[in-house]
Amino acid sequence: MRKLYYLLFFISCSVSAQIELKIDHISFLDSIPTERKFTINYHIENLTDKEVSFFLYTKTLTPNLRASQSKTIIYKIYEETDLLDIEDVFNNKKREAFIKKLEEAKTQKEKDSLLSIFFKKEMNMDYQAMINKDEKEQLKHEKDLVLNSIISLKPKEKILYTKTLNWDKTRYYKILDNEYYINEDKLHFIELSINLDKVGYNYNLESEEFEKITSQMNFVQGTFTSKKMEINFKE
Structure with a gap:
């Protein structure tokens, strides 16, 4: 029983040590x-030798709050030790x-004009081109999105990212029956996490193609979380 426990512990540590997600610096x-x-600099690093x-x-x-089954990078905001969801x-x-x-x-x-501006500014996407695609083009577009989402890191390789986020200094939030207030007298922290999985990506690829891609590459699966870093919501 003890041997099994140590084996499971070793496997758990090996998986968690594959990838590092780290916030390097936050300026505002x-x-x-x-x-x-806010300008947030962070990185994802391959900690292994393969x-x-x-x-x-x-x-x-x-x-x-919107991160259920998310395939993007997720952030959490904390006030001291309390999660502000x-x-x-x-x-x-x-x-x-x-x-x-x-x-x-x-x-x-009017709606299409507003959506075109939003998609271009927020997502750098051409809304009109997207909605004008026929079914075949749309399927190809979705397939390309999946293929372009594959990230490969060489041994010890690190990819640096920079994200700019704008806070309009709103402090009071009400979500359904829950109320939140960003207290300027308290410390706040941000934390990043990623849920790496293969589930859901196979829907836009042929099963043979998906199996070939995922079997030939050393695909990492698991949840990886950065350490918290202070983010300044003070006046």
């Missing part, structure tokens, strides 16, 4: 009185204003 700038721009691969969409950071601390008022404009749009042309 109050460009205008009502907005603070090449590893995994599926991950790296263009966006997703708040924990807020849907979106960043770009809150801008998103609310966008949704309101979308709801008030009287024609489909």
Whole structure:
């Protein structure tokens, strides 16, 4: 029994030591009185002596509240040791204003115009080209997204990322029956995590192609979490 325990412990440690997700530095700038721009520098590193691969969409950071089965990098905000499970601390008022404009749009042309601006600015995607694709083109687009999400790291290789997030200095949030307030007198921290898995990526690929890709590459699976780093929500 003891041998089995040590074997399971060794396997667990080996898996967790494959990938490191780490926040390197956070800076901020109050460009205008009502907005603070955070620049977050972080990296993903292969800690092993062999090449590893995994599926991950790296263009966006997703708040924990919307992170169920997320294939992106997830962030959590803490006040001291308490999790502030807020849907979106960043770009809150801008998103609310966008949704309101979308709801008030009287024609489909107005809606398409708003969506085109949003997709271009927030996701660097061409909305019109996306909706004009026929079924065959759409399937190819979804397949390309999956193939482009494959990240391979050579032994000890590190990939650096920089993400800019805007906080409009909103402090009070209400989500259903839960109320949150970002207290300027307390310390706050941000934590990043990734859930690496192969489930869900096979839907957009032929089964033979998916099996060939995942069997030939050393695919990493598991959850990896960074250490918390202080983020400044003080005035």
